[in-house]
Amino acid sequence: MAKTEFETRSQTDFFELTTKKLDVGAIMRRVVPAECGATVVLDGYVRQWTSGKETLYLVYEAYEAMALPEMKKLSAAAREQFEITHIGIVHRLGRLEIGETSVVIAVAAPHRKAAFSACEWLIMELKRTVPIWKKEFYADGSAWMKGENTPAAEHGS
């Protein structure tokens, strides 16, 4: 049942990886259905300064064949927990300049509370489980980032 409902509803959901610039306004307006009253959007972008260290640009890479299915799993899990109607997740890959958007998560719901909760849960889980990696290029070198609460402890050594 849950699966069927997900499949029906998810016709308007979208999960994308792209190397093109993200148009946040356009992405969020793709999840505006007639029964809804609110869309909550997270716009994540490249920060110039982190604890006094200057970032010049970032490069994101993904295991695309696994990242998209993982995003869809997150979406199905979000629907189990929250009264939401549509979900859109778009993550950019490749080189990003300062201020450019890396990720957009848009969630539409009849009531805003569910949209806020689902959007916050989705970005937390995306950062934890979706196979995407960020390499920061600082003025004085580069480094692969460590994620937040990655599932290493749960899966394998």
Add this chain to the structure above:
Amino acid sequence: MAKTEFETRSQTDFFELTTKKLDVGAIMRRVVPAECGATVVLDGYVRQWTSGKETLYLVYEAYEAMALPEMKKLSAAAREQFEITHIGIVHRLGRLEIGETSVVIAVAAPHRKAAFSACEWLIMELKRTVPIWKKEFYADGSAWMKGENTPAAEHGS
């Protein structure tokens, strides 16, 4: 101290009432500072169906001279509670068609958790305290809406 800080920081904050169409993407990108990593946006728009009742359009009116100061007060209170950097609140007035955006609240923060919390708090408080009224025009009549948790009990009879 708190006031001075608010005044300094709030140079890039904005609080607006307008009868023009809202461009959500453009509004949210106005609150993207270099030290931040996330902007959370609430996009509230006109719902077509509410409990089986069809809305044709809405009309919003405001006590403008009081609504803008109230928005600024909310913003100052949000800064006291949450680690946020920029706030933008734009509310549309006049006649709105189905799907058109009535309110945009955009909050930028170094860390997304504060942005989510502040954005959700701001829309809750805006709906409770800012003098704006919505009149719904249904297929079968019209009605002024009652707000959520309005401060009637606190202030006067």
Add this chain to the structure above:
Amino acid sequence: MSKNNRDNICVKVLFFGAAREAAGTEEVDIFTTFPATVQTVKDAVFSRYEKVSLFARSLMISVNREYAADETAVNDLDEIAFLPPVSGG
């Protein structure tokens, strides 16, 4: 009641939303005597605009653009607004 002209005050009353429709006007000047409170103004408005009194229990009042209680004092030339439950967002 007052024998002295200097005790007369005039406040500007604004109506919004359903209260504006009930009053049939956006704005009216209300004359009363000093000292006066929000309650004084409400009583004067309700007797003049009977339909507005139907909202009495749910109305909020602001004095000079700040939410006010029934006991709040009002002064000459104050701007008093009659605010139905807000429903922005």
Add this chain to the structure above:
Amino acid sequence: MSKNNRDNICVKVLFFGAAREAAGTEEVDIFTTFPATVQTVKDAVFSRYEKVSLFARSLMISVNREYAADETAVNDLDEIAFLPPVSGG
């Protein structure tokens, strides 16, 4: 160990992020014998790409695009990915 050709399996190993840079390659075929687990593949990879073993404790492994544990069985032609802690968002 195996005397029988049918016991030989070949899995495709993918490296990402810091593990890809450590391995110096995106992809390699690893030959081993059946039955095998994720741990068998890790041991083979770590002995061939010493630098990758430096990530051993933080690496996640997927088998055919699903997160897997060290005990998970691997079969001929499976796609095994070596995933450093993810950092999307």
